[in-house]
Amino acid sequence: MLRINNITSEAIQRHSLVIDDLDIDIILRFLPSVEIWLLDVEFEGRVLRGLKLSAGVTHIRGANMPFDFVVTIEDNSGIDPFRISDFELGRCELYYVTVDDMTALRGQEVR
Numbered sequence: 001m002l003r004i005n006n007i008t009s010e011a012i013q014r015h016s017l018v019i020d021d022l023d024i025d026i027i028l029r030f031l032p033s034v035e036i037w038l039l040d041v042e043f044e045g046r047v048l049r050g051l052k053l054s055a056g057v058t059h060i061r062g063a064n065m066p067f068d069f070v071v072t073i074e075d076n077s078g079i080d081p082f083r084i085s086d087f088e089l090g091r092c093e094l095y096y097v098t099v100d101d102m103t104a105l106r107g108q109e110v111r
Contacts, residue, residue, distance in 0.1 A: 001070065001095040007087035020099045022067065028053075028087075028094075035082040039069060054080045058097060058105070068097040 004015060007028060017024040027040040037053040043065055051059045055078060058068040071081060072093045086092040097105075 001097050001101055004094045004096060007094060009085045009088045011084060017096060019096060020067070024067065030084045032084065037081045066099050066102055068102060070095050070097055
């Protein structure tokens with residue numbers, strides 16, 4: 001897994017990832033009225049929108065993409081990201097789950 005370490009406290013932010021020879025765009029959105037972070041993923045013409053970021057689970061496994069994302073909670077509270085500053089201050093971390101990690105999780109080739 002690779003940590004995405006440039007997440008700020010901006011309510012909407014776009015990140016471009018070039019990892020494992022894959023070009024992936026993600027958009028993170030914070031919704032203050034319901035205190036949640038959402039993830040949009042764009043990859044090879046496919047778009048997934050509005051995935052709620054939750055602790056300790058993979059988020060796009062059902063979309064059959066060769067990668068995924070997972071959130072860890074560093075303060076051991078077990079509480080999903082709910083503050084705009086959770087990632088910037090380090091309470092939560094977002095990780096890209098690599099192709100090799102996905103192969104191990106699924107038990108078969110994912111490319």
